[in-house]
Amino acid sequence: MQPWGVLRSAVPEARQPTATVATGLRDRLIALGVDAGLAAVGVASAELFAHTRDDLVGRRKRGLNGAMQFTYRNPERSTDPRRILPGATSLVVGAWSYRRSEPEPEPEPGQVRFLPTRPAGRVARYARRDHYESLRLALEPIAVHLRGLGWRATVVCDDNALVDRAAAHRAGLGWFGKNSLILLPGLGSWFVLGTVVTDAPLPAVDPTERAPHGGRCGSCSRCLTSCPTGALVAPGVLDARRCLAWLVQAPGPFPEEYRRALGGWIYGCDECQQVCPVNRLADRRDPPPAGEPDSHAAVDLLDLLDASDDALLAAHGRWYIPGRDPRYLRRNALVALGNVGDGGDPATVAALRRWLHVDDPMLVEHAAWAAGQLGRSDLVGER
Ligand code: B12
Incomplete structure (x- = not known):
């Protein structure tokens, strides 16, 4: 037998590994994940997520998913790990930290104050590089073992x-x-999450250590009141139809009533995490590591609006863009430009002029909105 695990072939039919062996394997898997850079690793049973299924179905009925599909498309599937791996018994779940210091001071929620002379679009922290790939790579040694x-x-x-x-x-x-x-207790929420689904029977972590919904938020509800669009309609309940993180990914025009609220964001939104005292405290106690130099925390909006389709997909194709159609990046950039640009800046005016005269009614309308926001309605209708 291997020192840290039990070989499946060594297990007689219908016999499970002893509790001690299974605990040893579980602890070994957790250690492998931590060695690979995961901030936390836990183990749970692979039984159905019945409550989550009810939540998905219930929220879909209320329309809270908007046009989102993802896990909502087939709740029977997304809540049953045995659909991923028939015979699955256990889940080994890991969290990968993407907490990094900001290249520029973070603006307060609702405030946009980019100092550079050229208007800048903001990118949510999770999207600045491929943290999902890092997470997958960190989970892989567990699966390999x-x-x-x-x-x-x-x-x-x-x-x-x-x-x-x-x-x-x-x-x-x-x-x-x-x-x-x-x-995560003491660490906050700047983590992406992933799972190894396995048919190895592993003892779950002590259920008494699990925190109830909302338990540790106590009476704080800063995220609810700070969401620029009021998308958190109740504790733990998000209405995607108003969530900026969804609206930048959604097809069609950007809803006019939320354009001002978008501020400078062009992909993702971190407002409900930035205001969270648990995140703030974690940053104070343990300052985040430096952001990568090529972190793309800010994207030059005028460059974005000038770039070809191929260049945009090469730079941002990892993001979820409806139909991989770069016009949605331009749509977001035009709204952001309307919020953070300067109507007196010749480069901004040139970009607006260009997008006011393209053969794409959606982008023309967004350019007209941006021009109006910047006090340059005079550009609309120019020939
Ligand atoms: C669809 C989706 C979105 C949608 C909708 C998000 C949503 N809240 O449902 C959009 C596009 C808006 C989105 C945005 C973001 N997302 Co997203 N998204 C997903 C995805 C694909 C599915 C999420 C899902 O199934 N939601 C369905 C609902 C039912 O689940 P839920 O919101 O978690 O609801 C639970 C709570 O309400 C809780 N609950 C029930 N009752 C109660 C009562 C109380 C009082 C409380 C507190 C809770 C509570 O139980 C519910 C589940 O049963 C997952 C990846 C995946 N495959 O799981 C990533 C995921 C959730 N997203 C993630 C991230 C990072 C983000 C963003 C931070 C990105 C950004 N900066 O823009 C934002 C955060 C917005 C937010 N506040 O949620 C991470 C979250 C990591 C973490 N630490 O939690 C995930 C897990 C991706 C990953 N693998 O890491 N996302």
């Missing part, structure tokens, strides 16, 4: 096949914040 012992193991993260937060919660990684994010 299990496979080496003859068990089956599949890595899933940010996949429509599993509701990652429900898995993380069951595995005891943290609690559901009122902003609906999973917060």
Whole structure:
């Protein structure tokens, strides 16, 4: 027998590994994840997520998913890990930190104050590089170890096949914040989450260590009141139809009533995480590591509006863009430009002129909106 695990072939039919062996394997898997850079690793049973299924179905009925599909498309599937791996018994769930210091001081929620002379679009922290890839790579040694012992193991993260937060919660990684994010005790929410689904029987973490929904947010509800569009309609309940993080990914025109609220964001939105005292305290106690020099925290809006389709997809194709159609990046950039640009700046005026005269009614309308915001309605209708 391997020192840290039990070979599947060594297990007689219908016999499970002893509790001690299974605990040893579980602890070994957790250690492998931590060695690979995961900030936290937990283990849970792979049984159905019945409550989550009810929540998905209930929220879809209320229209709270808007046009989003993802895990909502097929709740029967996304809440049953055995659809990913028949015979699955356990989940090993990991959290990968993307907490980094900001290249520029973060503006206060609702405030936009980019100092550079050229207007800048903001990118949410999780999207500045491919943290999902790093997470997958960190989960892989766990899967490899299990496979080496003859068990089956599949890595899933940010996949429509599993509701990652429900898995993380069951595995005891943290609690559901009122902003609906999973917060790790003392560390906050700047984490992406992923899971190894396996048929190895592993003892779950002690259920008494699991935090209840909202338990550790206490009476704080800063995220609810700070959301620029009021998208958090109740603690832990998000109305995607108003969530800026969804609206920048959604097809069609950007809803006019939320354009001002978008500020400078062009992809993602971090407002409900930035205001969270748990995140702030964690940053004070343990200042985040430096951001990568090529972190793309800010994108030059005029460059973006000038770039070809190919260049945009090469730079940002990793993002979720409806139909991989770069016009949605331009749509977001025009709204952001209307919020953070300067109507007296010749380069901004040139960009507006260009997009006011393209053969794309949606972009023309967004350019006209931006021109109006910048006091340059005179540009609309110019020939
Ligand atoms: C669809 C989706 C979105 C949608 C909708 C988000 C949503 N809240 O549902 C949009 C595009 C808006 C989005 C935005 C973001 N997302 Co997203 N998204 C997903 C995705 C694909 C599915 C989420 C899902 O199934 N939601 C369905 C609902 C039912 O689940 P829920 O919101 O978690 O609801 C739970 C709570 O309400 C809780 N609950 C129930 N009752 C109660 C009562 C109380 C009082 C409380 C507190 C909680 C509570 O139980 C519910 C589940 O049963 C997952 C990846 C995945 N495959 O799981 C990533 C995921 C959730 N997203 C993630 C991230 C990072 C983000 C953003 C921060 C990105 C950004 N900066 O722009 C924002 C955050 C916005 C927010 N406040 O949620 C991470 C979250 C990591 C974490 N620490 O929690 C995930 C897990 C991706 C990943 N693999 O890491 N996302």
